[in-house]
Amino acid sequence: MKLYGFFRSSAAFRARIALNLKGLDYEYVPVDLLKGEASKPEYRDGLNPQGLVPTLEVDGLLIAQSLAICDYLDEIKPQPPLMPHDAAGCARVRSLALFVACDIHPLNNVRVLEYLTNQIGVSKDQRLAWYHHWIHEGFVALEKSLSRSPATGKFCHGDTPTLADVCLVPQVYNAYRYKVDMTPYPTLRRINETCLALPAFDKARPENQPDAVP
Amino acid sequence: MKLYGFFRSSAAFRARIALNLKGLDYEYVPVDLLKGEASKPEYRDGLNPQGLVPTLEVDGLLIAQSLAICDYLDEIKPQPPLMPHDAAGCARVRSLALFVACDIHPLNNVRVLEYLTNQIGVSKDQRLAWYHHWIHEGFVALEKSLSRSPATGKFCHGDTPTLADVCLVPQVYNAYRYKVDMTPYPTLRRINETCLALPAFDKARPENQPDAVP
Known part of the structure; x- marks a missing residue:
């Protein structure tokens, strides 16, 4: 199992958490978004037409979209479950x-922030305000x-981690990184x-990845 | 079963398609986004803290997020399925x-377009370029x-409609509405x-809803 990711991508962060929660071994293949590697033809044509990370490769099957990856992992390795057992x-x-x-x-994705800067010409302050907003x-x-x-329990739903926590943690990480005031959000x-x-x-945190840049 | 929606919201459009595919009867409750009704306290506090549509109400249970609604419907009424039976x-x-x-x-959500106009002060042309981009x-x-x-078959996956088609159709609808050139996308x-x-x-199309405005 190979995960194509980037240390700072929060979608890749989600996939890493899910793989770790499932206790699955995987090879981590860094795709340097700062160098535009995900937009290059070899990545887009061969692995992920969207030019985004993460991509999970399992026995020749390629899966894009972090939540699709999480659901797939939950299907092929049901324990511990990422979803509750009741429909509600x-x-x-x-x-x-x-x-x-x-x-x-x-x-707040990089490609969107870049569009705001390069195509619309927003200032640094406007870009940060957008992010925080x-x-x-x-x-x-x-x-x-x-x-x-x-x-709500110890986690977003009950007392074990679910897909909701898998998504929450990378988003809170980004908020701290961009110095969003987290005081109003005690839960x-x-x-x-x-x-x-x-x-x-x-283990899934950006700074704990082999491609992390300080 | 009640669906709080807005004729033009493509997330509500998805939920309507899923309900129709499942053959489920539902009461349609219009929430006028043009009048900001989804942001009002009675909607946000009582039904959907995000202030977005759609919200599905089933026996007191409130479900936000169109894809969560689709998955819920697939769980409570498995036939016809919105998902294939194999993990891949x-x-x-x-x-x-x-x-x-x-x-x-x-x-391209309304709230985002409004932020671009009101907070960043983009022109009409810039806003349209953003949308098309x-x-x-x-x-x-x-x-x-x-x-x-x-x-890929008659539909996005094989020869019966799935969740992928439920998402595709409202997005193509928006593209036509904003006069996006669809020539490059024959599939x-x-x-x-x-x-x-x-x-x-x-039946789920915006113009076929009771709250449709020409």
């Missing part, structure tokens, strides 16, 4: 995960959802700390 | 669906993925037409 629980976990994966993360917009709602629900901070205390999450 | 097929379908749901659609960026890769894979056009010939997709 699954819906809640998926909804929390997609909340981050669809409505926060894509807006979408995180706050999402985190306010996420904090409300999590803090009010009796289904997100608490769950993030609980997750990072587990080796599966800790 | 599921991964492919999920990857295609997320491709649209994470990497095209969120960038992310659709082309995504569609080039999607066309390549679909046209090259032997797994996307063909699958879109095949889908829209089915009543489940046709």
Whole structure:
């Protein structure tokens, strides 16, 4: 099993967490996004037409999209499960995960920030304001959802990590990296700390990857 | 079963397609995004903390995020399935669906376009260029993925509609609405037409909703 990733990509971070939670060994193949390696023909044509990371390669099968990777891993290695066993629980976990994966993360992706700078000509301050805006917009709602629900436990859903935590932790990581004020989000901070205390999450952190740049 | 939606929201469009494919009756409750109804406290506090549509209400359970809604429907009413039965097929379908749901659609959401106009002060032309850019960026890769894979059939995956088609059709609809040149995407056009010939997709179209505005 090979994971094509980049230390700082939060989508790749999710895939690493899922692989670690499942206890699966994998070969990590760095794709240097700073050098545009994911946009090169050999990566786009051979591995991932979108030119994005991560890509998981399993016996010739190529899987793009971090959440598709997580679901695949959950299917081929059901224990420990990334999803609850009841339909309502699954819906809640998926909804929390997609909340981050669809409505926060894509807006702050490198390619989007580059478009803002290069095509629209925004200033550094405007770019940072954009970044913070979408995180706050999402985190306010996420904090409300999590803090009010009796289904929230030590983790986003109950007392074991799920797909929701797999998505939350890399997003909180980005927030800290961009110095977003996390004071208003005590539940997100608490769950993030609980997750990072587990080796599966800790080992997946960007700075613990072989391609990490200080 | 109640679906809170807006005729033009492509996430709500997805949920309507899934409900129709499953043959489920539902009450459609319009939330007027043009009047900002999804951002009002009664909607945010009571139904959807994100202030987005759609929200599905089933026996007191509230589900946000269109893909979480689709998966829930697939779980409570497995026939006809929205996902293939093999792990590799599921991964492919999920990857295609997320491709649209994470990497095209969120960038062209109303709230994002409004931020570009109101906070960054982009011109109408810049806003349109932004819109077209992310659709082309995504569609080039999607066309390549679909046209090259032997797994593509009458629909995105094989000869029955899946979650991938549920996501594709509303995105192609938006592309036509914004006059994106669809000439380079013959596979996307063909699958879109095949889908829209089915009543489940046709009935879900924005113009066929009670809250449609010409």
